[in-house]
Amino acid sequence: MIKLNKQKINEAIEIADNSSGFEALATLPEMDMLEIVNNYESPSLFKNTLKIVLFNIERGTYLNEIIVYMKHHPALRDADIIFFNELDYGLLRTGNKNISAEIAKELCMNYIFGIEFMELTTNGEKGKNQEAFHGNAIMSRFKPYDPIILRLPLLYDWYRDEQKRFGTRIAIFAKILVGDNEIGLICTHLENRTPPEGRKVQMKTILEEAEKRFDNIPIVIAGDMNTNTFDGSKASEAMRMYEAFKAEPDRIKAPEKYEPLLELVESYGYDYRASNVPGKITRRKPIAGKGILEMNLDWFFTKGISCLESTVVNTIFTRAELSGVKNMEESEGIEISDHNAICGKFIIDSTVKS
Template sequence: ELGTGNETEQAANAKAENAEGFHGNAVTSAVPLLRPFLIRFDAAGAWFLPEHGQPRIGGRMAIGGQVIMGDRRVTVVSVHLENRTAPTGRADQTRHLLDAIDRYDAEAPVLIGGDLNTLTATYLERHADPAAWQARIAAEPDRLMRPDRHEPLFAVFAEHGYDWRDANAFDKPTQRRPAGDPTPIGHIDWFFTRGLAASAPATLPAVLPDGSPSADHEALVVTVRVK
């Protein structure tokens, strides 16, 4: 990332320079992570353009590897899909991701987690007229919490044998906004499983020791076992 985040983040860090430039997703593991891989998506968000804010080199990606559970290898993947595209664009990214996973190992069980940006509309629809977008959400109050009717990526996951219903809690949004920000929030972070039994999903507050937010997303947890 060439800049220092969005307007809120810039204000919080006093517009300090970004000396590292790191921006992305990762997989952390308490056991060895085997055969690590990186899957790049098309740079659909045009993040390099400075007029869009938060200028970055590159685009969204997925990163993963395999861990051993008992006597089985399990593929684990962290993914971040594009928010500055249409739902069909995210479906295309999902198809690319799942095809790549099958080429990597079509037999191993899979756990996928990350920010899929299931925002149910294009970037322009959500930002060109904020009042209209808020009215649209008010008319469909479950739209952002149950986005599968508006985001075709869920059908792509189902076609490839993945499930999400037992792996996610639906009791609260996974997004977090600054105090006073009226932008609608929803469930945009997800776990997807194939060949795994999921249980005890939960959405937990992502806060620092002093209680302040550590991110603009909450933390998701789930327990899985090999079927």
């Protein structure tokens, strides 16, 4: 369990008040610790194909419904690897639970959790946070090893935001062994409060690190890339984004015209076209007085591993889509996350060996 000393947190807050949240972060090295739990042995038989899922679960607010979807939805259940974004850890708003540990236990999977942010408010709720962490996780039926957390270039100081918090966007790197094939895994969540060029800078940092760590092995990069084609740091842009997405469908169908990080990943030898459903909708954002802004934010980028089929799973709770689930009438119609899940069946390219 990752813990932070309250006195150190108070000292960091004082530093941040007089400088920046980023400078304060340097006094909290515990934020760069990974929680690694390898309770399950890797499958003994080599798998020809891997089922891989990516899901931004919006804190894990609807934890029970999320677990039911992961265990019973035909497209999601029995996944070999799951990349999760936005998991709470010791936050009042989600019952002070370690969301990663709760899900991994139910799915009987190993996991790595990395801290993106430490939340400093409870948003008016009565009670206290415990660890107060928020971050990303990789879950796997294979034991992950050689993990690191990579903090990405700071493009927005969240300490100055209404949602006051310490931290930066991150990428978690790890390896697994599938048969005699070593595979590199990267789970990330890029900044929304920056122009597209900023996300390109963050992605370049990830790609350069992958070149060093994952030489000549298959790689899967997955995460909420926040490819909203706008600078999300300005709340006033929401209305303009809604109108722009209506008038310019390529913001969903061909986001590479607006988000240079997609061309960048191709230049490094990664595929994003075959690994994702074309023109997919993975994010629903309500716009006051307008309706729902639908966006294409969540991606698989792959090298040395090919996608055989890909799917988008709508995450508005629908019992009819779940196999073997009875009752839960009270959950029908709940938006268990503001993101849809994406999943795919992948096969390791025979020309790439560890």
